[in-house]
Amino acid sequence: MCLRCNGVELVPSGPFVPKIEFFKCPACHRQYARKPGGSVTFRWLHPISLVLYEILFDSNPLQRLEKSGVPSKPPEELLWMVEEIELELTHPTQQVRDILDNPQTEEQCRQYLREYVTGVRGRLREKHGDQG
Secondary structure, three states, X not given: OXXXXXXXXXXXXXXXXXXXXXXXXXXXXXXXXXXXXXXXXXXXXXXXXXXXXXXXXXOOHHHHHHHOXXXXXXXXXXXXXXXXXXXXXXXOOOOHHHOOOOOOOHHHHHHHHHHHHHHHXXXXXXXXXXXX
């Protein structure tokens, strides 16, 4: 079942990768992955996966935020990313650390996502006025 669309069955999608199943929601078009014995999570390239990849090898993830700026993406894309992250933070559907097998705890990953959203929104406001 889609983690966002109530009652919508996921359909298998490619590519074939040993030990990972991929799915797509026919309604919202979000893409998912599932490892053997695991739960369905967002697939690589979902905004949460991209942001959590930044801290995959970091022992102090919040320190990274202090050094980073706004990613070099168009404001519309950044807003979409932030909205997807906020949706998961306000309406949790999964263990986000499982998307990439982050070594941080679930709470550390979610805290990093919260701080990331706050930082990006603040920087967008500075650069583009009320868009953030």
